[in-house]
Amino acid sequence: MKYVEFCCVVSNPTEDILDILVAELAELGYDSFNTEGSTLKAYIPEVAFDGNSSAAIVNKYLSADGVTISWEPMPDKNWNEVWESNFEPIIIEDKCTIRAPFHTNLPKTTYEIVIEPKMSFGTGHHATTYQMVEFVLANEFKGLRVLDMGCGTGILAILAAMRGASDVLAIDNDDWAFQNAEENVQRNASGKVRVALGDANLLGAETFDVILANINRNILLADMSRYVDVLKNDGLLFLSGILIVDIPIISECAIGLGLTLLEQKDRSGWVALSFKK
Numbered sequence: 001m002k003y004v005e006f007c008c009v010v011s012n013p014t015e016d017i018l019d020i021l022v023a024e025l026a027e028l029g030y031d032s033f034n035t036e037g038s039t040l041k042a043y044i045p046e047v048a049f050d051g052n053s054s055a056a057i058v059n060k061y062l063s064a065d066g067v068t069i070s071w072e073p074m075p076d077k078n079w080n081e082v083w084e085s086n087f088e089p090i091i092i093e094d095k096c097t098i099r100a101p102f103h104t105n106l107p108k109t110t111y112e113i114v115i116e117p118k119m120s121f122g123t124g125h126h127a128t129t130y131q132m133v134e135f136v137l138a139n140e141f142k143g144l145r146v147l148d149m150g151c152g153t154g155i156l157a158i159l160a161a162m163r164g165a166s167d168v169l170a171i172d173n174d175d176w177a178f179q180n181a182e183e184n185v186q187r188n189a190s191g192k193v194r195v196a197l198g199d200a201n202l203l204g205a206e207t208f209d210v211i212l213a214n215i216n217r218n219i220l221l222a223d224m225s226r227y228v229d230v231l232k233n234d235g236l237l238f239l240s241g242i243l244i245v246d247i248p249i250i251s252e253c254a255i256g257l258g259l260t261l262l263e264q265k266d267r268s269g270w271v272a273l274s275f276k277k
């Protein structure tokens, strides 16, 4: 596939501005991004790229933060190899290692997840995933039925299964993520995780003790009532992919649907929330 490299340099970065840009660019459908110092680079499929609308999104920050924008087509190459070469292993809370098949000689932890680092989101490095991993490590999963909405690589579904969930349904609406999650589930997690291609429209009569959803504000707001419909009474809903400014709107939506806020986590400008039904 051909990609455009969309580069934003923030001359005077305010706290978390790059994370906000990542969230805004997510609307443009990047397949990967990296941040280094004050530079953000997002890789967007050329077929889906419109330079002017991308620039308009970022321009909202220009006056306040001095963002310089440029973009250029990238030479066609094997992007999986590129993402792969950038993937470092990560250990969360000394309990969970997330690594690629080619990482060896790492310290042993209770849980070890091997991810094929392709173009899907979910390696544990991003704050939104990290916080969800923390939630999964801190809560009871033994014998529970779990839904992972927006599963990306499948990392959260796999960890839930490793933590003892009896059955996990992992759903993603992106074909690439779906295939990558299937591959990762086969590699790690047993027969306990089912992966499905789709979105909240797939939800029906099946109910869950725990729902994990690390997606983004707009999807969470649009689909939360569907999640609550399939969450059992006393069940837990963990939400991530939320910016600090969006806490009120997400919380009001959840509370309006009859949920109680239990916990809030903050990391690098991102927030993860847990609710009980």
Ligand SMILES: C[S@@+](CC[C@H](N)C(=O)[O-])C[C@H]1O[C@@H](n2cnc3c(N)ncnc32)[C@H](O)[C@@H]1O
Binding pocket: 120, 121, 122, 123, 124, 128, 129, 132, 149, 150, 151, 152, 153, 154, 155, 156, 171, 172, 173, 174, 177, 198, 199, 200, 214, 215, 219, 241
């Ligand atoms: C931020 S990533 C999270 C991946 C992984 N769960 C993690 O925590 O790292 C969000 C994922 O949600 C998927 N997604 C976006 N909109 C969705 C929707 N409406 N229904 C299901 N999946 C969706 C994207 O394709 C992407 O893989």
